[in-house]
Amino acid sequence: MQFEHTYKQYDAELESVRAKVLEMGGLVEQQIVNALEALVTTNPTMADSVIKNDVRVNALEVQIDEDCNHIIARRQPAAGDLRMIMMVVKTITDLERIGDEATKIARVAQKIYESDRMFVPRFTEIKSMISLVCEMLRTSLDAFARLDVTNTTDVARKDELVDDQFRAAMRQLITFMLEDPRTISMSLEVLFVAKAVERIGDHAKNIAEYVIYMVKGKDVRHTSLEVMERETQKS
């Protein structure tokens, strides 16, 4: 009975870690959405709240890290569980960095608000990039929650799209700057936002790769889309 009790407790600990990762993921996604909102509507209150909420993201990272260390030290998890925990440790680092990127976007929103606002960009490309990376993040977290790699290559494919969009946005900004050098400062701010969004895409892709490692036991980092596709289709 004692034994069963301990097992149940162990399961509950693992479940709690997984739930916290999903909570952190949800929070981080909300941070991205709010940062975009702050940017597009030049809303300083929204920007402030994104910056403030970053401490919640950070606190979750520290807490989940501690939980993982405790589980490893006390439960001596077997292969599958250990892989899950090591994957969580990596995932939360990427989630925390996504949170940092959202904060950077919010800071640009603040700067635009404080500027003379002569050239406020329309952020058409940024909006489309952000909706793509949010889809990527959601797919990765969903794959994590269900331990299902079916859609993970989709994340990698979308990451290439995001990179293309980043390059297109950059070309467009260069055109703006050449046409009217007074837009240079503002264009650079937009460029930093585009860069932050592109990074978010990278982090979402990293998480997808960790899920593949956890479920398939195969490390697909630093490989091609083709290798990723082949590995996820293996039964």
Add this chain to the structure above:
Amino acid sequence: MQFEHTYKQYDAELESVRAKVLEMGGLVEQQIVNALEALVTTNPTMADSVIKNDVRVNALEVQIDEDCNHIIARRQPAAGDLRMIMMVVKTITDLERIGDEATKIARVAQKIYESDRMFVPRFTEIKSMISLVCEMLRTSLDAFARLDVTNTTDVARKDELVDDQFRAAMRQLITFMLEDPRTISMSLEVLFVAKAVERIGDHAKNIAEYVIYMVKGKDVRHTSLEVMERETQKS
């Protein structure tokens, strides 16, 4: 006797992981130095070799990750050893990303080589930023090798300096672009290099924070320089 033999083997495994991390750190530092060299001398062969060598950095990451998983699964390390391993797992992620940033710098060197080279920048600020982040990385890896936190706050202090230099470089580039819009494309490339170097600084600082966690058992991520200073001075 069997017992002692196993212990010795275990020690050797831990030592091998630490040695590999230092090897990876040395390789990554060389990648930064070579990327700068490729940039400043517009040397396409050097740039190619940096890009090619990134697979070695990636391979070391995957290998050290595997080693750590094996040690945890088979040796069930106690508190101190476990902390070391969890810290290695995080450190190699940062080292791998530093490698990525070096590769990005090498790609800019290639682009400059392929351009009409009408406006080749002098990279004075970039050079100074790179020598700072290399110092930071060396201090962090040294702290890791000796398990000595004495100089870790120095890394955090230099990171603030790097951030200042990044902002100064950006202001200067804006001035260039305003004076001569034909320099816009090239200035943006320089800006991306500056951003890559600034990131390297962030990663070096992350590693210093992991060392503090490992040695002092205190998580100083997301805290202030003052907290970091206080924790590292505690005996």
